[in-house]
Amino acid sequence: MAWVNAIIQGILTGGLYALFACGLSLMFGVMKVVNLAHGDLAVVAGYIAIGIIFVTHVPVLWSVVIVVPIMALIGYVLQRTVIQSALDRGVLTTLIVTLGLSLVIENGLLQFFTANTRGIGPGMTLVTGSFTLGPQIEIGYLLLVIFAVAVAVLLGLQYFLSGSKYGRLIRAVADDKEAAQLAGADYRHVFGIASALALGTVALGGIAYGMYSSLDPTAGTDTILLFAFVAVVIGGLGSLWGTLIGGIVLGVAQQIGAQINISDEVLAGYIVFLAVLVLRPQGLTFRRAQT
Amino acid sequence: MTAPSNGQGPEGTPLLDVRDLTVHHGQLQALDQISVRVYPGEVYAIIGANGAGKSTLLRTIAGLHQPTAGMVVLDGQDVTRFRPERRARQGIVMVPEGRRLFESLSVEENLKVGATYARNGPWTIERVYETFDWMRDRRRQQAAQLSGGEQQTVAIGRALVANPRVLLLDELSLGLAPVVVQRIYAMLPQILQTGLTVLLVEQDVSQALRVASHIHCLLEGRTTLQAKPADVSAEQVEAAYFGLAGPASPAEGMTAGVPLDGSSQPTEGSGSLWPG
Secondary structure (H helix, E strand, O other): OHHHHHHHHHHHHHHHHHHHHHHHHHHHHHHOOOOOOHHHHHHHHHHHHHHHHHHHOOOHHHHHHHHHHHHHHHHHHHHHHHHHHHHHOOHHHHHHHHHHHHHHHHHHHHHHHOOOOEOOOOOOHHHHOEEEEEOOEEEEHHHHHHHHHHHHHHHHHHHHHHHOHHHHHHHHHHHOHHHHHHOOOOHHHHHHHHHHHHHHHHHHHHHHHHHHOOEOOOHHHHHHHHHHHHHHHHHOOOOHHHHHHHHHHHHHHHHHHHHHOHHHHHHHHHHHHHHHHHHOOOOOOOOOOOO | OOOOOOOOOOOOOOOEEEEEEEEEEOOEEEEEEEEEEEOOOOEEEEEEOOOOOHHHHHHHHHOOOOOOEEEEEEOOEEOOOOOHHHHHHHOEEEEOOOOOOOOOOEHHHHHHHHHHOOOOOOOOHHHHHHHOOHHHHOOOOEHHHOOHHHHHHHHHHHHHOOOOOEEEEEOOOOOOOHHHHHHHHHOHHHHHOOOOEEEEEEOOHHHHHHHOOEEEEEEOOEEEEEEOHHHOOHHHHHHHHHOOOHHHOOOOOOOOOOOOOOOOOOOOOOOOOOOO
16 A cells, blocks of 8 residues: 555656646747756745745735746746847757856855745645545645646646637747748747746746745755656657656656655656656657657 | 839839848858839749749848848838838738648648738638638648648638738749649639739749749849740740850840849840830
């Protein structure tokens, strides 16, 4: 039963990883940008939430309503300024620029908020509560809620991308941005919207991680970006639901690793990552050639 | 500037006025002071061999290349510095070479993208379905699954729903079977009925001569011939196309291959080239 529990916990953790990963995947799929500051921006979102809760004493969930639009706006502006100017000089430049952005954010957070770890929402029953499903199977409310949020986010993204005007433009620009220009679409604006979506989703990831575990300035690259990257690669580059599958595979691998030996948790995730890279480099959800 | 010669299209002001356009690809000069005047309702065909600069000219008019010198004027408005998307919204809409559909989108979604920033006008997605009746049944199909000719038709439909004032068609025949090309060109009159003006680039000269009201031949980035199709002989076109001068000219005083001096407009004295 301990193994079943490990697998269930792994699946649920996959939801958290999908929140980390879907924005990274979206930005890569649409504009071929691997945003190395993705995780740090999630931490920024978490810190903003902590600040809002500290100053205004609003309930934790209310902070989400404020932080997500803020991060979406930051995403749009960041794309239209820093990332777009890097993109104009070539896709490789975006790696360097977003790495620079990552370093600036991380060190800025260290400077102003110290290396102390911070959590979000201590004392809430949502964070600590759980229910029992059977012998040795205990499911935390928080992880369940995070998983549900991840599924809702992916459903929302899918609905937006397939059904709305801007969703259609995002897919068109991802296919052929020059042809989209000829149809009157300003691809920079469309890129900005995609980035806003990406940072809106990772803001949820940052806050969720702050509740599930804790945040510190280095968590962005050490944990969030790395796990997001692994989930994206396992699931298949540019695939949205692939990030959930990739996240679940990573989560289950980690939990099973931890079941064998608690110190094997992180290692097990990376072994699966490596195995997928070697055996199926196109990812698990790959169906057909995508440009 | 030179007055419109009798070889030009209808009188009045041109809808699209391209003045002395010079374009470089890096160090290489692709176009040398090319002028094009397209009048409302015309089918203006640019012909020429591979590398003559036809597509470069069209792409520059659409805004995908910036010229080193010269202007692009749409109905009196200088659009030379406008980005492609802004030109498209103003009414210069191009069907690019190689179709360039959004391959992961369905046929209908491709048309919807084309209609997103459309001007007001006669063309709607519904009208495209009426014009190309096979498309309605296959509107949910992914664009990548269509044949080349079908993709070309969807690409034309995607441009039409934007209600262009000037429709730029870049090498419609490229990579398509001749019978398919003929079928596509056969639809042109129907499209023109809605008041469109067409500027097209075509390697297939006989096809261009058949549909065009005005032809303009380029050779290595320069104008070698401008005329109405009815006014020129096959030999003249051939001479302009391949850059043959002298003996190849069919009649005395014919200089079809000669005006390589950079003058893109016919000069006043060259009446023999553009018989009234």
